[in-house]
Structure formats: C-alpha cells, structure tokens
Amino acid sequence: MLNMKMILDERGKKYILKPGVEFQSDLGIVKADVLDSAQIGDEVKSHLDHTFKIVKPNINDFIDLMDRRCSILIKKDIGQVLAHTGLGAGSRVVDAGTGAGAIALNFGNVVGETGRVYTYEIREDFAEVAKKNIDNFGITNIEVKNRNIKDGIDEDNIDLIFLDLPKPYEIFEDVMDSLNVGGWLAVYAPYIDQAETSYRVAKKLGFYDIEIIELLERGLEVRTQGVRPKTRMVGHSGYLVFARKL
Amino acid sequence: MLNMKMILDERGKKYILKPGVEFQSDLGIVKADVLDSAQIGDEVKSHLDHTFKIVKPNINDFIDLMDRRCSILIKKDIGQVLAHTGLGAGSRVVDAGTGAGAIALNFGNVVGETGRVYTYEIREDFAEVAKKNIDNFGITNIEVKNRNIKDGIDEDNIDLIFLDLPKPYEIFEDVMDSLNVGGWLAVYAPYIDQAETSYRVAKKLGFYDIEIIELLERGLEVRTQGVRPKTRMVGHSGYLVFARKL
Amino acid sequence: MLNMKMILDERGKKYILKPGVEFQSDLGIVKADVLDSAQIGDEVKSHLDHTFKIVKPNINDFIDLMDRRCSILIKKDIGQVLAHTGLGAGSRVVDAGTGAGAIALNFGNVVGETGRVYTYEIREDFAEVAKKNIDNFGITNIEVKNRNIKDGIDEDNIDLIFLDLPKPYEIFEDVMDSLNVGGWLAVYAPYIDQAETSYRVAKKLGFYDIEIIELLERGLEVRTQGVRPKTRMVGHSGYLVFARKL
Amino acid sequence: MLNMKMILDERGKKYILKPGVEFQSDLGIVKADVLDSAQIGDEVKSHLDHTFKIVKPNINDFIDLMDRRCSILIKKDIGQVLAHTGLGAGSRVVDAGTGAGAIALNFGNVVGETGRVYTYEIREDFAEVAKKNIDNFGITNIEVKNRNIKDGIDEDNIDLIFLDLPKPYEIFEDVMDSLNVGGWLAVYAPYIDQAETSYRVAKKLGFYDIEIIELLERGLEVRTQGVRPKTRMVGHSGYLVFARKL
Numbered sequence: 006m007l008n009m010k011m012i013l014d015e016r017g018k019k020y021i022l023k024p025g026v027e028f029q030s031d032l033g034i035v036k037a038d039v040l041d042s043a044q045i046g047d048e049v050k051s052h053l054d055h056t057f058k059i060v061k062p063n064i065n066d067f068i069d070l071m072d073r074r075c076s077i078l079i080k081k082d083i084g085q086v087l088a089h090t091g092l093g094a095g096s097r098v099v100d101a102g103t104g105a106g107a108i109a110l111n112f113g114n115v116v117g118e119t120g121r122v123y124t125y126e127i128r129e130d131f132a133e134v135a136k137k138n139i140d141n142f143g144i145t146n147i148e149v150k151n152r153n154i155k156d157g158i159d160e161d162n163i164d165l166i167f168l169d170l171p172k173p174y175e176i177f178e179d180v181m182d183s184l185n186v187g188g189w190l191a192v193y194a195p196y197i198d199q200a201e202t203s204y205r206v207a208k209k210l211g212f213y214d215i216e217i218i219e220l221l222e223r224g225l226e227v228r229t230q231g232v233r234p235k236t237r238m239v240g241h242s243g244y245l246v247f248a249r250k251l
Numbered sequence: 252m253l254n255m256k257m258i259l260d261e262r263g264k265k266y267i268l269k270p271g272v273e274f275q276s277d278l279g280i281v282k283a284d285v286l287d288s289a290q291i292g293d294e295v296k297s298h299l300d301h302t303f304k305i306v307k308p309n310i311n312d313f314i315d316l317m318d319r320r321c322s323i324l325i326k327k328d329i330g331q332v333l334a335h336t337g338l339g340a341g342s343r344v345v346d347a348g349t350g351a352g353a354i355a356l357n358f359g360n361v362v363g364e365t366g367r368v369y370t371y372e373i374r375e376d377f378a379e380v381a382k383k384n385i386d387n388f389g390i391t392n393i394e395v396k397n398r399n400i401k402d403g404i405d406e407d408n409i410d411l412i413f414l415d416l417p418k419p420y421e422i423f424e425d426v427m428d429s430l431n432v433g434g435w436l437a438v439y440a441p442y443i444d445q446a447e448t449s450y451r452v453a454k455k456l457g458f459y460d461i462e463i464i465e466l467l468e469r470g471l472e473v474r475t476q477g478v479r480p481k482t483r484m485v486g487h488s489g490y491l492v493f494a495r496k497l
Numbered sequence: 498m499l500n501m502k503m504i505l506d507e508r509g510k511k512y513i514l515k516p517g518v519e520f521q522s523d524l525g526i527v528k529a530d531v532l533d534s535a536q537i538g539d540e541v542k543s544h545l546d547h548t549f550k551i552v553k554p555n556i557n558d559f560i561d562l563m564d565r566r567c568s569i570l571i572k573k574d575i576g577q578v579l580a581h582t583g584l585g586a587g588s589r590v591v592d593a594g595t596g597a598g599a600i601a602l603n604f605g606n607v608v609g610e611t612g613r614v615y616t617y618e619i620r621e622d623f624a625e626v627a628k629k630n631i632d633n634f635g636i637t638n639i640e641v642k643n644r645n646i647k648d649g650i651d652e653d654n655i656d657l658i659f660l661d662l663p664k665p666y667e668i669f670e671d672v673m674d675s676l677n678v679g680g681w682l683a684v685y686a687p688y689i690d691q692a693e694t695s696y697r698v699a700k701k702l703g704f705y706d707i708e709i710i711e712l713l714e715r716g717l718e719v720r721t722q723g724v725r726p727k728t729r730m731v732g733h734s735g736y737l738v739f740a741r742k743l
Numbered sequence: 744m745l746n747m748k749m750i751l752d753e754r755g756k757k758y759i760l761k762p763g764v765e766f767q768s769d770l771g772i773v774k775a776d777v778l779d780s781a782q783i784g785d786e787v788k789s790h791l792d793h794t795f796k797i798v799k800p801n802i803n804d805f806i807d808l809m810d811r812r813c814s815i816l817i818k819k820d821i822g823q824v825l826a827h828t829g830l831g832a833g834s835r836v837v838d839a840g841t842g843a844g845a846i847a848l849n850f851g852n853v854v855g856e857t858g859r860v861y862t863y864e865i866r867e868d869f870a871e872v873a874k875k876n877i878d879n880f881g882i883t884n885i886e887v888k889n890r891n892i893k894d895g896i897d898e899d900n901i902d903l904i905f906l907d908l909p910k911p912y913e914i915f916e917d918v919m920d921s922l923n924v925g926g927w928l929a930v931y932a933p934y935i936d937q938a939e940t941s942y943r944v945a946k947k948l949g950f951y952d953i954e955i956i957e958l959l960e961r962g963l964e965v966r967t968q969g970v971r972p973k974t975r976m977v978g979h980s981g982y983l984v985f986a987r988k989l
Contacts, residue, residue, distance in 0.1 A: 011433065013497060017459075045408075046432040060497060061433035063337030063410070081466055084330025087361075091309030094340040094363020115333075117340020117363045162291075164309070186292040187257065187307035196969035197471070197478060197689055204473045213263075217471035220327055221959075223978050225443070225463035225490060227450045231934035232443060233979060240961050240976030244471060251259060251306060442723035443935055467713075469732050477688035479733060486715050486730030503925065505989060509951070537900075538924040552989060553925035555829030555902070573958055576822025579853075583801030586832040586855020607825075609832020609855045654783075656801070678784040679749065679799035689963070689970060696965045705755075709963035712819055717935070717955035717982060719942045724935060736963060743751060743798060 009143060010040065011062035015055060021062060021070050021141070028057075064114040064142075068107050071138045074131065077107040078169070079242050081220045082193065086167060087115060089218075089247055090189035094119060096164040099183065101125035101154040106135030106147075108167065113139070113147040122147040125154035158183040169193040174206040177248075181210055184250040192246040200244040212248035219244050255389060256286065257308035261301060267308060267316050267387070274303075310360040310388075314353050317384045320377065323353040324415070325488050327466045328439065332413060333361060335464075335493055336435040340365060342410040345429065347371035347400040352381030352393075354413065359385070359393040368393040371400035404429040415439040420452040427456055430496040438492040446490040458494035465490050501635060502532065503554035507547060513554060513562050513633070520549075556606040556634075560599050563630045566623065569599040570661070571734050573712045574685065578659060579607060581710075581739055582681040586611060588656040591675065593617035593646040598627030598639075600659065605631070605639040614639040617646035650675040661685040665738075666698040673702055676742040684738040692736040704740035711736050747881060748778065749800035753793060759800060759808050759879070766795075802852040802880075806845050809876045812869065815845040816907070817980050819958045820931065824905060825853060827956075827985055828927035832857055834902040837921065839863035839892040844873030844885075846905065851877070851885040860885040863892035896921040907931040911984075912944040919948055922988040930984040938982040950986035957982050 010022045014032050022028060028035040033051025043049055043059045050056060060066075068077065092098070094117040100109055103126035112122045124147060126132040132151035139147045150159075155176055158166070163183045168176070173192045180190050190212065194200040200217045207215050224235040256268045260278050268274060274281040279297025289295055289305045296302060306312075314323065338344070340363040346355055349372035358368045370393060372378040378397035385393050396405075401422055404412070409429045414422070419438045426436050436458065440446040446463045453461050470481040502514040506524050514520060520527040525543025535541055535551045542548060552558075560569065584590070586609040592601055595618035604614045616639060618624040624643035631639045642651075647668055650658070655675045660668070665684045672682050682704065686692040692709045699707050716727040748760045752770055760766060766773040771789025781787055781797045788794060798804075806815065830836070832855040838847055841864035850860045862885060864870040870889035877885045888897075893914055896904070901921045906914070911930045918928050928950065932938040938955045945953050962973040 017497075058432065058497065061410070061431045063433065064339055065335075065337040066433075080334040081327075081331060084332070084334030085327060086330070087333050088326040088330030088357070089311075091311040091360065093310055093360035094366070111334070114337065114339035115361050117365065119363065120340070164307070185307045186304065187309065187312075196971045198969035200471060201473055201478050204471075208473075217473070219469055219471065219972075221467040221469070222331075223465055223467070225446060225450075225465065227447055227454075227463070231936035232447050233934045234957075235978050236980075238976050238978030240974050241972035242974075251263075251304065442725045444723035465726075477690035479688045480711075481732045482734075484730050484732030486728050487726035488728075509989075550924065550989065553902070553923045555925065556831055557827075557829040558925075572826040573819075573823060576824070576826030577819060578822070579825050580818040580822030580849070581803075583803040583852065585802055585852035586858070603826070606829065606831035607853050609857065611855065612832070656799070677799045678796065679801065679804075692963060693965055693970050696963075709965070711961055711963065713959040713961070714823075715957055715959070717938060717942075717957065719939055719955070724939050743755075743796065 009062055009067070010043070010045070011060045011066055012040070013058045013060050019060070019062075019066060019070065021067060023141075064110055067142050068110060071105065071141065072134055073105045073107065074134055075104040077104070078193065079239070081222045082242055082245060083108065083111050085218065085220055085245055086191045089245070090165050090191060092116065092165055096120045097160070097162060098122045098165045098167065099125070099158055099160055099163050100167040101170060102127060102131070103135045103149060104131055106138045106149070108169070109135065109147050109149070110139060110142055110144070112165075112167070113144045116146060118146060120146055123150060123160050124148070125150050125152055127153045164188045165191060167191045167193070171199070173199070174203045177206050177210050181212070181250055186250055188250050190248045190250070193243045194246055195241075195243040197244070200246050203246040207246070207248040213251040214247065214249040216247050217244050218247065255308055255313070256289070256291070257306045257312055258286070259304045259306050265306070265308075265312060265316065267313060269387075278303075310356055313388050314356060317351065317387065318380055319351045319353065320380055321350040323350070324439065325485070327468045328488055328491060329354065329357050331464065331466055331491055332437045335491070336411050336437060338362065338411055342366045343406070343408060344368045344411045344413065345371070345404055345406055345409050346413040347416060348373060348377070349381045349395060350377055352384045352395070354415070355381065355393050355395070356385060356388055356390070358411075358413070359390045362392060364392060366392055369396060369406050370394070371396050371398055373399045410434045411437060413437045413439070417445070419445070420449045423449075423452050423456050427458070427496060432496055434496050436494045436496070439489045440492055441487075441489040443490070446492050449492040453492070453494040459497040460493065460495040462493050463490050464493070501554055501559070502535070502537070503552045503558055504532070505550045505552050511552070511554075511558060511562065513559060515633075556602055559634050560602060563597065563633065564626055565597045565599065566626055567596040569596070570685065571731070573714045574734055574737060575600065575603050577710065577712055577737055578657075578683045581737070582657050582683060584608065584657055588612045589652070589654060590614045590657045590659065591617070591650060591652055591655050592659040593662060594619060594623070595627045595641060596623055598630045598641070600661070601627065601639050601641070602631060602634055602636070604657075604659070605636045608638060610638060612638060615642060615652050616640070617642050617644055619643075619645045656680045657683060659683045659685070663691070665691070666695045669698050669702050673704070673742055678742055680742050682740045682742070685735045686738055687733075687735040689736070692738050695738040699738070699740035705743040706739065706741040708739050709736050710739070747800055747805070748781070748783070749798045749804055750778070751796045751798050757798070757800075757804060757808065759805060761879075802848055805880050806848060809843065809879065810872055811843045811845065812872055813842040815842065816931065817977070819960045820980055820983060821846065821849050823956065823958055823983055824903075824929045827983070828903050828929060830854065830903055834858045835898070835900060836860045836903045836905065837863070837896060837898055837901050838905040839908060840865060840869070841873045841887055842869055844876045844887070846907070847873065847885050847887070848877060848880055848882070850903075850905070851882045854884060856884060858884055861888060861898050862886070863888050863890055865891045902926045903929060905929045905931070909937070911937070912941045915944050915948050919950070919988055924988055926988050928986045928988070931981045932984055933979075933981040935982070938984050941984040945984070945986040951989040952985065952987040954985050955982050956985065
C-alpha cells in the first residue's frame with residue numbers, strides 16, 4: 006500500500022494502478038513498464054497522446070474506487086471513532102459487520118503492520134468482496150472472518166471493538182471479555198432506540214465513560230458575492246456510542 | 252508507548268506510570284517493582300491498603316494528563332483531519348504551531364514507527380514543553396523544530412501539512428512544494444475570514460478538492476424518564492479547510 | 498397594553514410603568530403625572546437628576562420583568578409555533594399548562610382583541626400568578642382556567658391547541674373534538690419518547706400533516722479580528738410536534 | 744380573511760374558495776351557493792359525486808396556493824422574527840422588498856385590523872402580484888408601495904422594520920428615524936458579509952441589543968423500527984440580524 010500508485014486523467018478521474026498491469030481507458034493505453042518506473046508526480050502519455058499524472062493514493066481514494074455493495078460510514082463518523090478511542094499504529098481492533106471492508110480498511114490503515122484488525126461478516130458474499138478489496142489494497146494486517154460475531158469473539162487484548170449491527174448490545178458481554186483494560190467499545194447506531202439500549206446495557210455491564218454522540222457536518226461556500234453555509238447538508242447518519250472497559 | 256501503563260485509583264482518577272518509578276498519591280505508595288511486573292488489568296495495593304488498577308492508556312489519556320499550556324483541538328476536529336486526509340501508519344506529516352504537542356502526538360500515534368511527524372513551533376517555551384511531553388510519551392517519530400514555519404518548510408514528500416496559525420495562507424506556496432502529489436493541506440481556522448482567505452488562496456495556487464467544513468457535536472442523554480439531546484453543547488470550535496495537491 | 502410604557506435607566510435597566518403610579522429606584526423618583534404625560538421617546542429626570550427614557554415595551558419586555566416561577570419557552574420555539582400554525586389576529590387558542598402565563602401572553606399578544614386564549618393550569622398558585630401577570634399586562638383576551646385539562650376542554654372552534662404537559666397524548670381525542678377543521682395541535686416535548694408517542698397517537702387518531710421538528714439556534718459573533726459562530730449555544734430545549742385536523 | 748374557506752379534495756389537494764364563485768376541478772364542479780352556505784367542517788359533493796371538505800384556511804394555506812414568483816422565507820425564520828421582536832395585534836410594520844407579498848401577509852395576519860403593514864417593492868411587476876395576492880386574501884391592513892425604500896421611509900412610529908435586501912445597511916439611518924423608541928430592526932441576510940456589515944453599521948448608529956442569529960431545523964422521523972433524525976435537512980437559509988432602538 007505504501008508503494009501504491011494512482012493515475013489521474015485530464016478530467017480529474019482517478020484509477021488505482023496494479024504493479025505490472027498496463028492502464029487502459031477511453032483516453033488511451035499506458036504500458037505497464039512505463040507505469041512501474043514512474044515516480045509520484047510524474048506525467049505519462051497514453052498512446053492517444055493524452056497526459057496522465059501519477060499520484061500517491063490514500064485509503065480514501067482506494068475506498069472510493071473499490072467494489073462497494075453497501076453504504077459506508079461517512080468521514081465525520083470514522084474520524085470521531087479514531088479520535089475518541091485514540092486508535093493508533095499498533096492497536097488491535099475487532100469490527101462487525103465487515104460489509105465491503107471499508108471500515109476495516111480505515112482501521113487497518115491506521116493500526117499499520119504492528120497492529121491487527123479482525124473483521125466479522127455473517128454474509129459470505131460480502132466477506133468475499135471484502136477479502137478481495139483488502140487484498141487489492143495490499144495490506145496484510147486485516148483478517149476477514151466469515152462468521153456471525155454473535156457466536157463469539159475469538160480474540161482478546163483488543164483496543165477497540167467497533168459494531169455496526171442492528172442489535173449490537175446483544176454481544177456486549179463478549180465485548181467486555183475481549184477488550185483490554187483501557188480498551189473501547191464503539192457502536193454506530195442510526196436509530197435512537199439502538200443508541201439508548203446500547204447505553205443502558207453498557208451501563209449495566211459496568212462499562213465506564215459511556216457517551217452517545219452525534220456530529221452534524223456543514224460546509225461553508227465561498228462565492229464571488231461572499232461566504233455562506235452550504236444549503237445542502239446531511240441531517241443525520243448515525244449516533245456513535247462509546248464505552249470503555251476500566 | 253505500546254508498553255506504557257496507567258494506574259487508576261478507586262475514585263476513577265488516573266495517572267501515567269513511568270518504568271522504574273514508584274507511584275505516590277494521597278491514597279498511598281505503590282513500589283516500582285510491583286508496578287513494573289504488573290500486567291494490564293491487574294490490581295495492586297498501596298501501603299495504605301487502597302486498591303489500584305493497571306490500565307493500558309491511550310494517546311488521549313496521556314494528553315489529558317500531560318503538561319498543557321494552551322488550548323488543544325477537540326476530538327471531533329482531530330478525527331475529521333485524520334479521516335478526511337486518510338492519514339495512516341507510515342504517513343509523513345508537518346504541523347505548525349506545536350503548542351504543547353497534543354496534535355503532533357495525535358499524528359505520531361497514527362503514523363507509527365514507519366511514519367514521521369515534523370512539528371514547528373516559534374516559541375521556545377512551548378517547544379520545550381512539547382519535547383518533554385513527546386519524550387514522556389515514549390514515541391520517537393516526532394521531531395519538534397523550534398522555528399518559524401514562515402521561514403520555510405525543510406521537508407518534502409509530505410502526506411499532510413496541518414496548520415493552526417493566525418494567517419496560515421501566507422505559507423501555502425511552501426506547503427504546495429512540500430506536499431506529495433496526492434497529499435493534503437488541512438487548516439484549523441476559528442474565524443470565518445481565515446477560512447475564506449485560506450480557500451481563496453488555495454484556489455489561486457491550484458489546489459484541488461478545496462472544502463471548508465465545520466462539525467457540530469451534540470450528546471444524547473439517557474435518563475430514567477427517557478432520552479433527550481444534551482442541553483450543553485459547544486457552539487463552535489473552528490472551521491477545517493482542506494485542499495489537495497494533485 | 499397598546500399604551501403601556503416602560504422606563505429605561507442610564508444603565509440599560511428597564512421597568513414597566515403603571516398608569517398613575519410614581520416610579521422609584523436607587524437612581525431616584527419620577528412623579529406619576531410626569532410619567533403619565535410623557536410620550537414614547539421622551540426623557541425624564543428623577544429627583545436625583547438621573548435621566549430616564551420612556552420606551553414602548555413589547556410582550557418580551559413584559560415577560561422578562563414579570564413574576565416568573567417556572568422556566569419559559571425560548572423564542573425560537575414560540576416563533577416556530579406561531580409561524581407553523583399561521584396564528585394571527587382573531588385566532589382562538591387553548592393552551593396548557595399555563596405556568597406563569599408567558600406562552601398565553603405570547604398568544605394573547607398575537608390574537609388581539611378579536612381573538613381569544615383559554616389557558617388551563619392545574620396548580621392554583623401558578624394560576625394566580627398567571628392571572629396577576631395577565632392583568633398587569635392589561636390584556637383582556639386571555640382566560641385563565643384553574644382546571645386540569647385532562648378533565649375536558651370546554652371550548653370548540655379552536656385554531657390552535659398548544660400543550661406543554663408530561664403526557665400530552667392522553668388528551669388528543671379531546672383536542673381533535675375542540676379544533677376547527679383546519680386547526681392545529683402543537684406539542685412541546687423535551688423528551689424524544691414524548692415526541693414519538695405524540696406522533697404515533699396523533700397518527701392513529703387521524704390527524705394530518707404530523708411533523709416533529711427541532712430548532713438549533715446559534716449566534717454569530719462580530720469582533721475586531723473577524724466573525725465567528727458563538728461558542729456558547731443551547732444544545733436542546735424541546736421538540737415541537739405539529740398535527741392538523743382536516 | 745376570518746371568513747375565508749378552503750376546499751380539500753379526496754387526494755388532500757387544497758384550493759382557496761372565493762365567495763360567490765363556483766369551484767371547478769378535474770373531480771367536478773360545486774355550485775357557488777352550496778359553497779357559500781357550507782360551514783367549516785361540512786362535506787359537499789361535486790356533480791361527479793366526489794366528496795370535498797370545507798376547511799378553515801390559515802395564512803400558510805393561502806401563501807402555499809397564491810401566485811409566488813420569488814422564493815419566500817421559511818417558517819423558522821418568520822417565526823423567529825415574530826417572537827424575537829414581540830410582534831402582535833396592533834403593531835405597525837414596514838418591510839422591504841415585498842416580492843410576492845408573503846412576508847407582508849405574515850405580518851398583516853399578526854398585526855390585525857388595529858395594526859398596519861407598509862411594504863416597499865422596487866419592481867412594478869412584483870408589486871402588482873403582491874397587491875393581487877393581498878387583495879385575494881381579503882386583508883385591508885397592508886399597503887403595497889411600489890417604491891425604492893432607499894428613497895426614504897415615509898412612515899414613523901414603527902414597531903418593526905424588516906429588510907430582505909442585498910445591502911440593507913445602506914438605509915439604517917432612515918430605519919432609526921422611523922422606528923418607535925422600543926422598536927426593532929430585523930434583517931434577513933443569506934451571506935455572512937451582509938450580516939457582519941449590518942451588525943457593524945447598526946452598532947455605529949447606536950442601536951441596542953444587536954444580535955446575529957441562525958436557526959437550523961431538523962425533523963425527527965418515526966418509523967416502525969424506531970425513531971431517528973431525518974436525513975434531509977436544509978443546511979442554511981439566512982442569518983437574522985436584530986437591533987433595537989432604545
């Protein structure tokens with residue numbers, strides 16, 4: 006992943022490159038050896054004489070372009086999970102459900118080679134897509150488990166368990182067992198009732214620092230006439246419930 | 252840092268432990284060898300027979316307890332920077348100003364041993380505090396530079412440059428030079444005028460994907476009578492301006 | 498009320514004047530005949546030679562200064578009720594509970610002499626305070642009823658029924674009977690559960706155009722250095738549930 | 744207006760009725776004398792045997808159905824103006840620009856027969872539309888003036904002057920002259936710069952209680968699975984600047 010390259014065409018369209026594979030689009034072909042020897046920032050030409058730029062992609066570029074079958078978390082929510090729980094290089098994470106693997110990739114990107122992500126997905130088709138995506142991203146610290154997390158969490162000494170499930174609170178006892186002392190549970194809950202029940206169950210089980218948070222994101226628009234908040238805004242994605250084992 | 256320990260007393264008060272140093276508080280003393288051999292989750296007794304728990308701290312625990320002389324970014328904003336720019340293990344970051352080092356520590360925590368953070372601070376006293384804090388945290392991937400970033404950014408191939416300065420836009424040309432193709436500029440701007448000028452200058456210099464974002468965070472309160480949003484809420488911290496070199 | 502006067506001292510402190518009554522404060526005395534003959538905008542002197550201004554008060558000045566024993570609705574919520582239901586001069590309103598009479602005064606101020614407000618309050622002490630306040634305001638279109646609204650709503654052909662009660666939905670059938678075809682029910686609900694149950698019950702009873710709305714109010718601060726949203730902000734007051742009889 | 748009737752068809756579509764005029768739609772014809780003698784709440788039949796209900800319309804029904812050529816203020820903003828300034832029956836209001844007359848109708852609805860609204864519109868076509876709308880609503884307390892308000896405000900002893908203009912601050916001196924002592928200036932400003940300049944000019948001219956406010960409105964959604972904030976939300980309409988003459 007550290008050596009991954011992305012190619013950007015003149016229209017701003019971006020594509021992830023695979024080592025040893027030539028690039029083809031409606032703007033022409035670029036040979037594999039040209040791409041492989043190009044450095045970040047270099048410009049290359051297609052056989053139709055169109056110019057392309059070699060760009061260093063990041064995790065978001067990859068997720069934008071990969072095979073996604075289900076909706077993915079928006080950045081404000083991912084960011085809050087990262088920042089609130091203090092996730093970092095070397096951390097150990099469990100997440101469920103995997104979906105197409107986006108959130109596992111976000112975690113894998115942060116915890117790095119010294120960390121580890123275990124991601125549970127009950128549906129076989131999603132697990133397959135996720136495996137392929139993770140493989141393509143070239144990261145080796147994520148393990149996709151095609152299993153129902155309700156049948157048990159195999160891992161322990163975990164720093165963060167992230168749950169995006171209809172009834173996350175059903176497995177909070179297991180979560181408690183698998184977490185490090187100091188580790189965090191984080192739940193993504195679109196409905197207020199899910200957040201409320203998560204809060205009450207976490208409280209009952211003896212978790213600490215339980216909080217339900219929502220973030221509203223609004224853009225600011227800069228025009229010739231002046232500045233104003235954007236008219237378009239997402240009213241709600243989900244609540245984040247945080248609880249800590251101490 | 253991966254082996255750092257924290258001690259938690261019966262009142263929920265927490266302290267970072269240093270290897271080889273005994274712990275003292277009004278609830279008694281715990282010997283250094285007891286602490287050094289204790290595992291995460293163990294309980295230890297002080298000479299006054301109070302019970303303490305050994306906890307794995309994270310970056311937030313450390314920042315809460317370290318010497319802070321200036322206000323620090325709140326988590327929603329840190330998280331948005333991490334998620335929006337796709338920062339991960341191995342990334343290279345420049346930030347200014349350092350202050351007490353909190354944001355550099357947040358970045359250092361994420362980029363890990365294979366990444367690097369260069370943090371510029373014009374004031375010598377702040378730079379000293381930051382160095383001490385970073386040293387105490389036991390992380391070796393952050394370099395504190397007691398220099399005015401307006402005199403030039405020494406580094407290149409940078410993935411993220413984060414600026415929390417009164418007039419960040421004065422150095423956007425330098426920022427452009429130091430960033431990787433694909434790298435991000437992120438600005439923290441409490442005032443609308445700062446955000447606006449940052450936007451206009453970034454646009455003029457040819458940055459891509461320029462956006463001004465603000466996040467509003469609100470908690471949900473769970474009481475016996477029911478659930479309701481919290482009455483207390485921070486109305487504003489700062490705008491985040493993002494711009495990408497492509 | 499249309500001829501009511503307010504006096505403003507040099508410190509910006511305001512007092513409602515009563516016809517025929519002299520004004521006294523620590524800044525001196527102004528005689529009744531001076532006050533009675535003064536016009537809006539005139540300046541008068543106290544016997545201690547302090548200057549006071551005669552100002553036309555409005556409903557908000559009066560409510561600010563009257564005897565208030567319980568918390569009152571904030572303006573964003575009152576305004577939304579007025580605007581959403583299209584309340585105007587001549588409208589007929591029922592409200593419960595009265596409290597110190599603030600919301601009844603707001604309604605009375607809008608519906609005017611050709612309209613009418615019936616306000617139900619179960620507690621005798623509150624009803625007495627409300628009567629006194631309404632009397633002092635000099636408005637004659639509000640009737641305070643020291644009765645439990647759950648024992649029945651006496652009035653019909655009502656344009657707006659506003660309920661600020663713990664379990665408002667218990668009387669929605671009665672509300673339906675008392676409303677005009679085209680009239681509105683409006684509920685103020687601090688808790689989500691109250692709003693939800695109100696919604697479900699209103700739906701079941703055949704109300705139309707049912708909506709739950711919340712308003713977040715934020716100020717903008719203008720300083721020498723620039724403009725920014727205010728740091729202080731109320732996170733939540735209550736939800737407003739609207740439902741219409743058609 | 745107090746005797747105005749609206750007719751509602753089986754699909755929930757509504758139409759304002761005019762006295763002495765028969766009703767026609769694709770669901771049939773209802774004779775004028777039937778409509779004129781019908782009471783609020785009565786059901787009438789068309790010649791095609793469809794059922795219609797006679798409903799008491801309010802100002803919002805009328806505005807929804809009238810000829811609108813320009814965007815109109817949303818209710819949260821109208822409501823805040825009403826509540827913040829304490830507008831009521833008998834108040835005297837100036838507003839500019841009129842547009843199709845919606846805000847003038849809102850004010851006229853509240854101030855009633857004992858109050859008065861003077862509305863300035865520079866464009867003749869808009870002024871004509873507004874006059875027709877106001878006439879149709881059957882209210883006689885609104886005077887449409889096809890004049891540029893920058894040429895002077897004719898009225899005085901005004902309780903509220905509401906400005907929805909590109910550069911409202913150009914006439915604040917005139918506003919000050921025309922307001923009652925105790926009266927309010929209210930400005931609707933989509934851009935931050937307009938709000939800021941309005942604030943600074945109002946301050947310079949000696950207005951009191953100057954505030955810039957914005958309201959964010961969000962709905963709550965009640966579904967079988969539970970309750971959640973609505974995904975769709977308007978991110979911004981405009982700022983409201985309030986300033987008082989004291």
